[in-house]
Amino acid sequence: MQRDLAERARQGDHDAFSELAAASIGRLFSVASLILRDWDRAQDAVQEALVQAWRDIRGLRDPDRFDAWLHRLVVRACYRQARGDRRRTVVELRVVTRAEPIVASPELSVADRDRLDRGFARLDFDQRAVLVLHHYVGLPLTEVADVLSIPTGTAKSRLNRAVAAMRAALDADDRGGALAGERTA
Amino acid sequence: MNTKHRADRLLDVWLQLEAPASPPPGLLTDITARTSSTRPRPAWLARLEGHHVDVIQGGRRTGAPRLALVLAIIGLLLVALAAAAFFGSRPQNLIVSPATIEPSPGASLAAAATPVPSGTPGPTAIPRQPEPGDPIPDELVGVWEVDAGEYYYILRGPDPYCQKRYQSIQDCSTWWDSFGQAAYADILTIVDGKIRVMPVGRANCLGQLSEMTFARTGDALELAFEPGSCYTRDFPTMHLVGTGEGGPPGPAQALHWP
Numbered sequence: 443m444q445r446d447l448a449e450r451a452r453q454g455d456h457d458a459f460s461e462l463a464a465a466s467i468g469r470l471f472s473v474a475s476l477i478l479r480d481w482d483r484a485q486d487a488v489q490e491a492l493v494q495a496w497r498d499i500r501g502l503r504d505p506d507r508f509d510a511w512l513h514r515l516v517v518r519a520c521y522r523q524a525r526g527d528r529r530r531t532v533v534e535l536r537v538v539t540r541a542e543p544i545v546a547s548p549e550l551s552v553a554d555r556d557r558l559d560r561g562f563a564r565l566d567f568d569q570r571a572v573l574v575l576h577h578y579v580g581l582p583l584t585e586v587a588d589v590l591s592i593p594t595g596t597a598k599s600r601l602n603r604a605v606a607a608m609r610a611a612l613d614a615d616d617r618g619g620a621l622a623g624e625r626t627a
Numbered sequence: 628m629n630t631k632h633r634a635d636r637l638l639d640v641w642l643q644l645e646a647p648a649s650p651p652p653g654l655l656t657d658i659t660a661r662t663s664s665t666r667p668r669p670a671w672l673a674r675l676e677g678h679h680v681d682v683i684q685g686g687r688r689t690g691a692p693r694l695a696l697v698l699a700i701i702g703l704l705l706v707a708l709a710a711a712a713f714f715g716s717r718p719q720n721l722i723v724s725p726a727t728i729e730p731s732p733g734a735s736l737a738a739a740a741t742p743v744p745s746g747t748p749g750p751t752a753i754p755r756q757p758e759p760g761d762p763i764p765d766e767l768v769g770v771w772e773v774d775a776g777e778y779y780y781i782l783r784g785p786d787p788y789c790q791k792r793y794q795s796i797q798d799c800s801t802w803w804d805s806f807g808q809a810a811y812a813d814i815l816t817i818v819d820g821k822i823r824v825m826p827v828g829r830a831n832c833l834g835q836l837s838e839m840t841f842a843r844t845g846d847a848l849e850l851a852f853e854p855g856s857c858y859t860r861d862f863p864t865m866h867l868v869g870t871g872e873g874g875p876p877g878p879a880q881a882l883h884w885p
Contacts, residue, residue: 454667460659467655472646485651489658495661501673515718521859549640558641603774608816609634 451496459499462508463492469579470516476574479568487519494519499547513579513589517571524567534574554612561611568606572597696836727794755794760816763798766820766843769866779865781815795826800824813837821853823881 444465457616467488474484474491495515502511550558562570575586587597667673669799763781771779781800782789789799789812798815814825824837839858842849852858 452667456663459662463658463662464655465648467658469636471650471654472713475647476642476645481647481651485654488650488654489661492658493661493665497665497668500667500670525854525859530742532867548740550644555641555644558638560643574642577639578646605638609637612634612637 443510445505446610448508449503451500452499452505453572453620454500456496456585459496463495466512467492470512474516474575476578477517477570478523479563482570483523484520487516487523491515491519509591510585512531513575513581514591517575517590520571521567557612558608564611565604565607569600571606572600573604573608576601630692645827683698733779758797758814758816760818760823763815763817763822767841767848768798768870770869771864774863775785778868779862795827799827822850824856824858826857875881 444462447462449460451462470488470491471484474487474566475481478484478487491512492515495512502508525530546567562573565573571590575581575589576583581589583593583597583601590597591598677762723790762784765783767781768783769781771781773779779800780788782798784798785796786799788801789795789797793812793814795801795814797814812827814827816823816825818838822839822841824839826835826837835857837848837858838853839856840853841851848865848867850862850865
């Protein structure tokens with residue numbers, strides 16, 4: 443089904459492309475939001491990626507690779523968004539604009555969530571991209587490497603570092619919390 | 628459940644919770660409106676003009692068409708040079724022969740660029756045209772630890788590694804990743820106070836310029852790519868760990884004699 447749509451889009455069928463965009467926009471927006479931690483910039487990144495996808499769709503040789511191609515485009519757009527932010531000389535305070543309420547989870551305490559949030563914020567974009575594509579989208583590492591145009595070994599190394607940093611964020615805060623508890627006890 | 632598995636599980640749950648449930652209303656409409664007013668570019672133009680990472684072709688062979696084009700142009704230039712030499716012109720004056728250069732740390736590019744006298748045997752490898760700009764400052768030369776197990780080598784030309792691998796007598800750099808492979812080979816010069824980076828060692832950004840600003844404080848080095856550069860990596864603060872010669876720290880021995 444998706445292959446047919448991609449094939450038709452490649453022939454210039456805009457309706458087919460719109461169907462593909464509608465089917466993938468939610469996932470792409472989630473990926474961009476997680477990497478950028480900013481919904482406004484994520485919106486820009488997704489828009490940029492999908493417009494570029496339509497513009498260059500004829501350059502896509504294998505319609506079966508459409509999803510991987512979109513992931514690549516959106517990750518590159520995230521990089522450009524992040525780079526655009528670095529160009530700004532005026533210091534801005536960005537508020538993470540979240541349209542949805544924070545959902546409670548029985549598995550994840552508020553404290554853990556806060557620790558993971560801070561740990562993730564300390565990761566660089568390379569690590570975030572690998573982490574999100576592997577742990578959230580569920581791509582195998584070879585596919586992640588393909589999407590990011592990096593060797594599989596590099597993807598593995600980035601993932602290991604990112605996961606280690608996240609574990610350390612949990613552990614460090616656990617230790618910090620325990621120590622603080624001891625001091626106040 | 629051990630701590631490691633618990634952390635991984637929490638990470639998965641956290642990512643699912645953090646991801647927005649749906650895209651903002653109106654985003655798809657905006658995109659559809661924008662794309663409906665434009666037409667896709669021809670395939671050859673998309674493949675030629677698009678940055679290679681933007682046009683996937685299946686597998687990891689994403690840079691093949693552009694690389695093939697660059698190689699074809701280089702091949703034509705080499706044929707033209709060979710033809711010109713054969714018919715008695717003096718194209719050798721334009722190029723630099725590594726065979727005529729005595730490697731010395733202080734050798735300048737101008738001094739090294741000695742023309743090959745007409746009638747002498749040609750160089751064993753085709754040397755690279757010099758990149759414009761001044762040599763990089765001494766304070767940048769050395770091995771910089773980027774991250775655990777990763778080193779960024781900034782080497783003073785003429786350096787044996789860059790001469791042998793990339794036929795360049797100019798200052799160059801390479802990055803040694805934690806898997807023990809060298810990548811990101813670039814020729815470095817200084818233009819307008821910034822580091823001019825010309826990639827020569829891999830398909831990514833091959834032949835596409837990047838510029839970096841630099842700031843050294845003690846043993847720490849900050850590098851940042853300028854807007855518009857082909858490279859976009861965010862370097863962490865690096866720390867000087869060696870000179871790039873004579874072995875550890877870092878895999879310098881293997882770097883110089885691969």
